[in-house]
Amino acid sequence: MVETFSDKYYFVGPSVSDKVYKINLKTRKQIYISLGTVNNKNISFYKNCINAFENCDIYVVMSVGKDTDIKILGNISNNFCIKNSLNQIEVLQNSDVFITHCGMNSVNESLYYGVPMVLFPQQSEQRMVAQRVFDLGAGSMLKKNNIEYIKKITLEVMNNDKYKENAISLSKTFHRAGGAKKASDAILNIIDTNKC
Template identity: 30%
Template sequence: MGEHIAFLTIPAAGHLNPTLPLVAELVRRGHRVSYATGPAYRSAVEAAGATFVDLDWVPRPVKRSPGGQTTADLGAMLTGFIRASRPVMPVIERWLRDDRPDLFCYDMMTFIGPMMADQLGLPEAATVANFATNEHFDLTPSLVPADFDPGHPAFQEFLAERAAFASDFGVPLEKVAAAGAVAPLNLVFIPREFQIAGETFDERFHFVGPAIGARIPTADWEPPGSPLLFVSLGTAVNDRPDFFAACTEAFAGTEWKVAMAIGDQVDLASLGELPPNFDVRPYFPQPEVLAHADTFLTHAGMNSVMESLLHQVPMATYPQTPEQQANARRVTDLNLGQQLPGLTPSSLRSVVAAIADDPAIRKGLSGMHAHLSAAGGPSRAADAVEAQLAR
């Protein structure tokens, strides 16, 4: 009988989806896996073979001001995360005490994981779905907006909420909302070659790359032909009817077949009559679409970037948060795509056409795909987990 491995991930597709192929591989090897997250992800977790631990964890939608994320947006997001964490704390503690795991794997972006590992004395590991942080490279500056003002009332509200949380649960203040802590084992779902300052990361970090595996069920989809443009702003910061309207105007009546995912915050009716070359839905089965896509117009969330690289699809990036800005810069720097300069129909069409035909981008995609293939994926990640268990 294998060991018990417990996973805790914030209820966000970009953080949860990369862990599921690893969960499936651990289950295949005979380990018992329990997985705690929000209720929307029960079916995906169970499809990977884990026992689902239901948390009343439904973070508020992440908002972005039209000109980009502001200090007010950041403060509201952080405050919302602290408040959403309160009701799940007793359930998480009870789960880990009653069914003590041999290894506790938590998402690097939640402070609850290292806090609980410290309080209960659990062997721990972190899953990292974005850029990793170490003593030489700090992700934190990439997570704050350009206009960051620590004295802004919205950020001060977050600081007060954080202090109240620490006091109520009896933990040091620095343990709350401190994303990016380095665990004894860190499973990073990108290749080292994509990581900023990748050469500075030591043996605690395993850059295993992404993998296609169990995903949240979505509607069936048939490829409409070529050339295919896939448009998506992901599942979190996608309340951008102006963006989707601009895409509709830019590519209506062109040779492009457009699959456009608008999320669940935009009213489809607000886009008016859709051109016949458009298929617009809240969500698509993203890996399947990317397997047929010629270009990807994306927010540059890390999960989307990695899935695009798996299929060697050039990216036109339109980031919505500072974290996505860092991803988009890396895409440009490594010749994997270009960032949109604006939302005019001409700029949309010109960037999409340019990246589809750019030999330098095709070469960059081919090289990065080789690094992804060599990273090892779920098998290497499971090897690292088993090595940690054996210590």
Template identity: 30%
Template sequence: MSRVVFFGVDLHGHVNPTLGLIHKLCENGEEVYYYCSEPFREKIEQTGAIFRSYQGLLSFGRHNGTGMETLLVFADFIMDKCRSIVEALRDEVCELQPDYIIHDSFCLWGKELAAELQIPGISLFANFPFIDEMAQKDPAFFMEYVLLASEEPLYLRHKGQHDVYRKLMDKLSRVIGTKYGKPPMNVMNDIFCSKEQLNLVFSSREFQVYEEVFDDTHVFCGYELYPRVESTDFPFEALDDRPLIYIAFGTILHNLSELYQICFDVLGESKYQVVMSLGMETDLSCIGPVPDNFIVQSYVPQLKLLNRADVFITHGGANSIYESLCSVVPMIVIPQVFDEFMGALMVERSGTGIYLRDPLPTKEQLSEAVKQVLEKPLYQDNCERIRHSFKAAGGMDFAVQKIIQFGKQKVCHE
């Protein structure tokens, strides 16, 4: 048995994908200490892990911007959190004497503490993986679908030149290095991915864009649903035999009243039954009258609803897309921020749903997308194909095998 420290991100979309892995590690006799924020204690402890608090030091959120500014703000956020968390938790982690550390790819402090303790470090991509090698292969993809800089004057001025991305990253590296007294670094791989000698990707190569640039240090494990114990008063008895459309735009985004109203206008009083999750931060009084065929709540049991849904209208977060694919539910993706645009593109390229490019689509666009997804069985067939690729990748048993094997190695930290 080994002692493991896991550093997580305090967002549902990052915690939920890790629960099955942590449970499997505990089942295999590993003693896991999981660092996260207090609201996630219960679901983490249900896996068999020992919960440890960040003591209020971490609070991930969204920065609703685009371009260079967003990248700089996020890089600065991670570097600042890394400095404060390493300083605050160094002694505590040293006392635990872990045999290895696993960390979310956004948790740079996990990588730094593994290096300090001279033990193996493992990075885990709970979100859609984007590595520097992808941008080297297709810089325009990064600029347009990750950085969302397609309309920025700098990009438009230099569009088509292969070195625009590299110049941007070099500039960002200098800014961050100067502020934190660090040598030049690869901002994408070293800060945003915290890449290690073993990097776990909860997806399949068949679903991943530009999968050919991911080398052997990246292990694609597929994706498995882990049942969550969710206390909810959802009225399942109200669901009937009508086609079920499930709508959710994540637990962070709010103030989407215009988008909710479009959904009401298009799907209200239709032949469909609709369940809409608004997120805990949305004020229910701010939305208009709810159509009779809608069930609207702040929070709903997503996995149970996906088991019954025919279509999922989603913002395109990694957690939502992977859970929908595992449930073989085609999607209509309306991305709002950051990596959701890349997720939407992967759904489109794999034929598992429709990507609506306007964050506030017209009624006609949404109505036509719903019609297409419901009437064309190819979308569901493609979901089944990707679900099979997740299973073929090996799942959590395969991931645990790789982790335990790697954890026993002597790793040379650069």
């Protein structure tokens, strides 16, 4: 994290819900897959993920967007939970790796909870976010949408402790930054200082 001091700016980190959900006692690792809420109709990607992890000893939670008909994804093995939408904060708190489109909110939430990522950006600004996560060692880039590559990169991130360690390190900086409480304190301080 870069420390920047200024009397014009306050850096308080991301605004992420810190609600703690029940942590499931898992007997196997969990992958969370989501392409966000806007450009999420990538049926071939979802099918490749299903084929990559079907019948694996890994639980896979997938959010496919409200406009995706889950039936068109074909046969789904019983180690999958596929929904049109999910409570992402709750799912992340139980996940070991997040396959993400790299939207800023999703990345901030993933890092806040120390979850390393497989980075699959869909747009130019998401590519910038993905590159930063990659540079900080909290995720690996998914450069191809094919079954073998999805599985290879995801298992690399899941099984290489350096990704988790880097995600947890970034999580600590997010928590120290102060979030919404620090932002409201800064605003109230400015109001008090500028009273006539």
